Amino acid sequence: MTAATGKTEGQQERSLHALLPFLQTQSQTSLTRMYQRPSSCLSIFRLLGAVERQLVMNLLWLESSIPTSTMSSWVTKEGKTLFDDALAWLARLHILSNNTTTKLGLSPAFKTSMRHAITGGGASVSFGVPAEPDEKRPAPTIDALDAYALERWETILHYMVSSGTGQMPVKPSQGVLFLLQRNGLMAMNQGQLQITSSGFQFLLHTPHAQLWELLLQYLQMVEERQMDLVEVLSFLFMLSNMELGRVRAFYEYSTESLSDTQRAMLEDLRDYGLIWQRKAKCIFHASSRRFIPTRLATTLTSSVPPLPTATHASGAQDQGFIVLETNYRIYAYTDNPLQTAVLNLFVFVKSRFPNLVVGSITRESVRKALVNGITADQIISYLTTYAHPQMRKNKPLLPVTVQDQIRLWELERNRIKTQEGFLYTAFASQADYEYVLNYARQLDVVLWENAAKRCFFGSVEGHTNIRGFIERRTGGGG
Amino acid sequence: MNPSSHLSLIIDLSPSQWHLSAQSNNSYPLSFQTFLSHVLTFVNSHLAFKHENTLAVFGALPGRSMMLYSSLDATSANSNDPPADANSYRPFKLVNSVVANNIQKELDAIERLTEEPPVALVGALTKALCCKYQPFGPSTTRKRGNEATTSVDPRILILSVSPDLSASYIPVMNSIFSAQKLKVTIDVCKVFGEETVFLQQAAHLTGGSYIYLGRRDAFLQYLTMSFLPPPSMRHIIAVPQQDKVDFRAACFCHKNIVDIGFVCSVCLSIFCSPVPVCSTCRTKFPMKTLQHLNASRPSIPPANGVSNGAPRPPSARPNPGMSASLR
Structure with a gap:
């Protein structure tokens, strides 16, 4: 048991959060600017791997740097590679000060802010200024907030999934559409936005991954829109550290301490469902002066599911809703149009009932999905993630026959492998042919040869060499 | 995760x-x-x-x-x-x-x-x-x-x-x-x-x-x-382990921490001295075993620390009987 968990832990160690590679590409100055805010430090800290976090904590309260060898004596033999990885990452994110080979120490900005984050204090105002409670207009309940966030998020996904099917779902705002296009999840096709193959893959990801994928694209667009990246990131991190409303004492946050960039972001994030804002009372104020983060925002740096899955009356969706049988039949206990639409991507739906969709996985339905760019693994992982609790008693969870067949159907499509190259024909003599062929063999670029017809096929990489060789030979020969 | x-x-x-x-x-x-x-x-x-x-x-x-x-x-x-x-x-x-x-x-x-x-x-x-x-x-x-x-x-x-x-x-x-x-x-x-x-x-x-x-x-x-x-x-980050652990137990009769305890062979209760009847399970021990054990006890028990020369029961464990154990 311990060995098994240890192994998975080790593997998970290496799976990095999607934001970290992006942060790594930022300059040291902007990172240092970001580390000046305790809330950003706390959020980035939580996105790091477990070993990195422990290292940061070990170094946090030390005034001077310590020799690397001292720290590595705290690491077991098995953890050595993880430890080295962790050091490299921390150095690349400029959390550790420059030279990590001999001495270890946190960079001063990060150290100060992280200390402030842990102990409280400082005057950075980075955790959001709470608004005075407004007795007259009570804020929505958590349930209402969740429903709001879900509605926003599902609007986006539903729009994606039903594009091109002729249905006319509610359109998300222009900003969202633009983002989806830029991300390559949707593309203009005959004057209409249509979902792309990466868009199909996107649909099968977990909500957490989907959210970060969109946000990353948003971050990449920041510079074009001439917004300050550090402020944008700080605002996201601030949101992730805010508190979801409590039952009675509700937390609204004031927009007053926000910069202009961040106010502009409010509108975008409202479209994604990360923020709830009251409708403006009069047209002179663009929007209310207070906002409430939804669960989508407050779980950005955690692994808690960001969306309450039980939207409709049936609470079973919380646990997953798909029953898959060995005869390829699938029963999905859902009344959610989005989930139905996603299933429709790779399931042949036979009948629909108020709370149940019955269908079967067929060669045709899976091929349709594969053509759309969805992989067999994605289908299987989707089915696993949303399996009904009854299914969880099975071991293995999904019937092996079905899993294998889905994989086989995928392999079917890969029977033909294409490779670019050049066909060399019309050699004057057999000797010429063999001479060139030998040369090509030495380069290991021959893909196919036929001695009877005196022709062979070489890959693109070898072409310049072979051409040069033939030219030299013909040139030299006569 | x-x-x-x-x-x-x-x-x-x-x-x-x-x-x-x-x-x-x-x-x-x-x-x-x-x-x-x-x-x-x-x-x-x-x-x-x-x-x-x-x-x-x-x-x-x-x-x-x-x-x-x-x-x-x-x-x-x-x-x-x-x-x-x-x-x-x-x-x-x-x-x-x-x-x-x-x-x-x-x-x-x-x-x-x-x-x-x-x-x-x-x-x-x-x-x-x-x-x-x-x-x-x-x-x-x-x-x-x-x-x-x-x-x-x-x-x-x-x-x-x-x-x-x-x-x-x-x-x-x-x-x-x-x-x-x-x-x-x-x-x-x-x-x-x-x-x-x-x-x-x-x-x-x-x-x-x-x-x-x-x-x-x-x-x-x-x-x-x-x-x-x-x-x-903790398989990656080594945390300090104990070099030596003090395994001494407390006797059930006076709640003293003992170096040498006498264990009831039936219910495994621990006593600081050989007793004729186990206070937990009421097992009676033969007189001969008690004399045997008493004779083999060191005259002055060491005040502190684990003693190495703890006597073992001289013969195979009598049944029912009492055994001394080194804790």
């Missing part, structure tokens, strides 16, 4: 021991205020480590124990909550103020007695074991994978200042066994006072780590480096 972890923290709140600890003639005096601020920082670090990490804090006071904080029932709003403030992460602030206020309240409630009853460490330990090890929040039940739902690794950290209470040997051992069964790791940090035999055994038997605080001015660093990594991470 690696699993979230649950920490149950047990704080020994013995007023007299903390008074002794703060005396300036100690090599590193540590007052309760300093101690508490370090502990609260450590608690925040634990919560910062992962969003889903949960925490419960228990206090062991003279004669009683209570829960000071639990993140499971801290979600409901309370009128005593500190006002929100833009410069601190609210969950940290909330934990700190609740724990500090509760400790203050409990310490104020202690009556002035001439003699202080021993701290109820066992009570706190049992309460910590009863604390439900569930992931935080109702929506975490759905996770990918099959066993992910139950993969919180729970642990208990005891910050002890009081000496061993030999009367509580049996309850402590029972707690250890239930901890083993629940797969709960018990970590012990001996902040002040002499080594405690029972807690050493607790840490050893549950795979936890026992640390005697040498440099008490570096308390926070000790806590961070040794007790912050959750058990699931």
Whole structure:
């Protein structure tokens, strides 16, 4: 048991959060600017791997740097590679000060802010200024907030999934559409936005991954829109550290301490469902002066599911809703149009009932999905993630026959492998042919040869060499 | 994602021991205020480590124990909550103020007695074991994978200042066994006072780590480096293990910690001297065995430390009979 968990832990160690590679590409100055805010430090800290976090904590309260060898004596033999990885990452994110080979120490900005984050204090105002409670207009309940966030998020996904099917779902705002296009999840096709193959893959990801994928694209667009990246990131991190409303004492946050960039972001994030804002009372104020983060925002740096899955009356969706049988039949206990639409991507739906969709996985339905760019693994992982609790008693969870067949159907499509190259024909003599062929063999670029017809096929990489060789030979020969 | 972890923290709140600890003639005096601020920082670090990490804090006071904080029932709003403030992460602030206020309240409630009853460490330990090890929040039940739902690794950290209470040997051992069964790791940090035999055994038997605080001015660093990594991470980050564990037991008759004990062969009760009838299971032992054992006892039992020359029963174990055992 311990060995098994240890192994998975080790593997998970290496799976990095999607934001970290992006942060790594930022300059040291902007990172240092970001580390000046305790809330950003706390959020980035939580996105790091477990070993990195422990290292940061070990170094946090030390005034001077310590020799690397001292720290590595705290690491077991098995953890050595993880430890080295962790050091490299921390150095690349400029959390550790420059030279990590001999001495270890946190960079001063990060150290100060992280200390402030842990102990409280400082005057950075980075955790959001709470608004005075407004007795007259009570804020929505958590349930209402969740429903709001879900509605926003599902609007986006539903729009994606039903594009091109002729249905006319509610359109998300222009900003969202633009983002989806830029991300390559949707593309203009005959004057209409249509979902792309990466868009199909996107649909099968977990909500957490989907959210970060969109946000990353948003971050990449920041510079074009001439917004300050550090402020944008700080605002996201601030949101992730805010508190979801409590039952009675509700937390609204004031927009007053926000910069202009961040106010502009409010509108975008409202479209994604990360923020709830009251409708403006009069047209002179663009929007209310207070906002409430939804669960989508407050779980950005955690692994808690960001969306309450039980939207409709049936609470079973919380646990997953798909029953898959060995005869390829699938029963999905859902009344959610989005989930139905996603299933429709790779399931042949036979009948629909108020709370149940019955269908079967067929060669045709899976091929349709594969053509759309969805992989067999994605289908299987989707089915696993949303399996009904009854299914969880099975071991293995999904019937092996079905899993294998889905994989086989995928392999079917890969029977033909294409490779670019050049066909060399019309050699004057057999000797010429063999001479060139030998040369090509030495380069290991021959893909196919036929001695009877005196022709062979070489890959693109070898072409310049072979051409040069033939030219030299013909040139030299006569 | 690696699993979230649950920490149950047990704080020994013995007023007299903390008074002794703060005396300036100690090599590193540590007052309760300093101690508490370090502990609260450590608690925040634990919560910062992962969003889903949960925490419960228990206090062991003279004669009683209570829960000071639990993140499971801290979600409901309370009128005593500190006002929100833009410069601190609210969950940290909330934990700190609740724990500090509760400790203050409990310490104020202690009556002035001439003699202080021993701290109820066992009570706190049992309460910590009863604390439900569930992931935080109702929506975490759905996770990918099959066993992910139950993969919180729970642990208990005891910050002890009081000496061993030999009367509580049996309850402590029972707690250890239930901890083993629940797969709960018990970590012990001996902040002040002499080594405690029972807690050493607790840490050893549950795979936890026992640390005697040498440099008490570096308390926070000790806590961070040794007790912050959750058990699931300890195959990567090495935490200090005990070199030697004191395995001595307390006898059931006088509750003394004994070097040589006499064990009932039927129910395994431990006695400090050979007895004709086992007080637990009423087994009568033959007279001959008793004489035999009495004759083989060393005339003056060593005052302290584990003696190596403990006599063994000279012949094969009589049935029913009594056997001496080296603990």
